[in-house]
Amino acid sequence: MRGLVLAGTSSGVGKTVATLAVLRAAADAGHSVQPAKAGPDFIDPSHHAVVADRPSRTLDTWLEGDDGIRRNYHRGEGDFCVVEGVMGLYDGDGSSTAMVADALDLPVVLVVDAKAGMESVAATALGFREYAATADRDIEVVGVLAQRAHGGRHAEGIRDALPDGMTYFGRIPPTPDLEIPERHLGLHMGEEAPLDDETLAAAAEHVELDRLLATAREPPAADGPATSPKPRDSTVAVAEDAAFCFRYPATLERLRERAEVATFAPVAGDDLPECDGVYLPGGYPELHVPELADSPALDTLGDRAAEGLPVLGECGGLMALAESLTTADGERGEMAGVLPAEVEMHDRYQALDHVELRATGDTLTAGAGASVRGHEFHYSEATVDSDARFAFETVRGDGIDGDHDGLTEYETLGTYAHVHAESGAFDRFVDAL
Structure with missing residues (x-):
């Protein structure tokens, strides 16, 4: 092409x-x-x-x-x-x-x-x-x-x-x-x-x-083929609506190559479908706080996460997994309550950069000591509990508290970093189901 x-x-x-x-x-x-x-x-x-x-x-x-x-x-x-x-x-x-x-x-x-x-x-x-x-x-x-x-x-x-x-x-x-x-x-x-x-x-x-x-001209082919892990008999539920609209096409393609994908729309009142894992992409949850606060999907997600269901949330997904979300105008809504954090929007962006994260132990998207590259751009700030646990140290970028990213609880991981399928993070996530 x-x-x-x-x-x-x-x-x-x-x-x-x-x-x-x-x-x-x-x-x-x-x-x-x-x-x-x-x-x-x-x-x-x-x-x-x-x-x-x-x-x-x-x-x-x-x-x-x-x-x-x-x-x-x-x-x-x-x-x-x-x-x-x-x-x-x-x-x-x-x-x-x-x-x-x-x-x-x-x-x-x-x-x-x-x-x-x-x-x-x-x-x-x-x-x-x-x-x-x-x-x-x-x-x-x-x-x-x-x-x-x-x-x-x-x-x-x-x-x-x-x-x-x-x-x-x-x-x-x-x-x-x-x-x-x-x-x-x-x-x-x-x-x-x-x-x-x-x-x-x-x-x-x-x-x-x-x-x-x-x-226009034809680019060269890649020097080496992509890895091709085997498909698994699993279902990944992917949030897909105006609140969760930041996802790379390659990510959904990769998930569909490895598992069944069931989409759901929390803002529209959909409940969480039967699944073996959940992916919450980024987006604009701050524009839909009342709908998310009333969403049966977030209630079900909170219960299933406490039972050990693997859940991955990126940026907006992290915000929806927190205890609460407060807009810049002061509107507050209860979220899924899985991760020990209160999230508040600001008028000015809080982070914007390519990031590199190093896993401090085995986690949903990386093995211990492995690095993952991503990107962060958000106007929100997460205030975490004193006993909060993080999955990553930030080598580059701000993460959640300047030094760490990847707030984790049960088998749930919430990060401010968006990663691409080429990082291998989503393959590891599917393997964890």
Whole structure:
């Protein structure tokens, strides 16, 4: 599957909208297109999925390693892949857009905000291309997609100023309807706030799709095959609704390869299904405190966890497993009460980083002494009891208390870290069922 990377000069330059316009242009032209996202984000991929009508692949060298992102890329479907970058092209020490493009040997199209520039857009693109050599990244910046650019003389000025070897791939017109509303943790999810279909289609008409398709190329295969543990005769219950919506497609794929998966929606009043283990992904439990407080699933989960049912909660899942959850406005609700912690939301984020955790003993996702890499981004703070037990020391990141992550009780583990299936954590979780 051929592909390319849409990278930004910085955060907020309009990469997501540009990516959606390219996805729409490809779909309108009858191409089977696979979206992907560099970095650990859950929100931008939800917008990709609405336009492309298939899940977006997560490509993060810290979470997956170079071989892992190659395997994950090649699990995609379609004849053309569009990878949206994270932050600016070179930003991020754990996993940057440049690192992902380097590992996949994909060409880079630079998304540049052209709102107040013409020839300066070319100068910016040239600087990003030449910087690759000094950044020790074997990447090729092949041209620009001009964001917030008018047509006519504005577009012509940008195209004509580009140096030899750099291509003009079109523009995204400055349109208020092409703005996605934001909240804490980033944009609204794709199903909540999709872009106006007609407006996106109109923007897609200004994308030079044929040039993009001609530039795309096939990445190398992974050096080694993925491990293939045997399936088990087990059922994993996975929470799936507006409160638990942060999950990587590869995670669900891995769980389904190894076990039966039964989804349930605590916010909608579903009870916990019959199962041998439970996975609570992250999401927005703070937006659904009353519904979760009244959810029969959390009551049942509390009882089953006390009986020794293995339960894994990530970030929002950790919050739902706590004694209580209090919003930034002071609304408090009782949660499952499995983990000895009171969780409170804040107006400012409490942690944002790639993380590395070292297991202090055998736990649901790692053996004693093993390291697990993940990502944390949360606005909540967990105040734990004095006798709380932790499964991990934090080698990098903040975790729950600055030094530890992985609050544990019975056979339940709650972490602020999101991990990828390539980490092996979910294989160990299934093996524990």
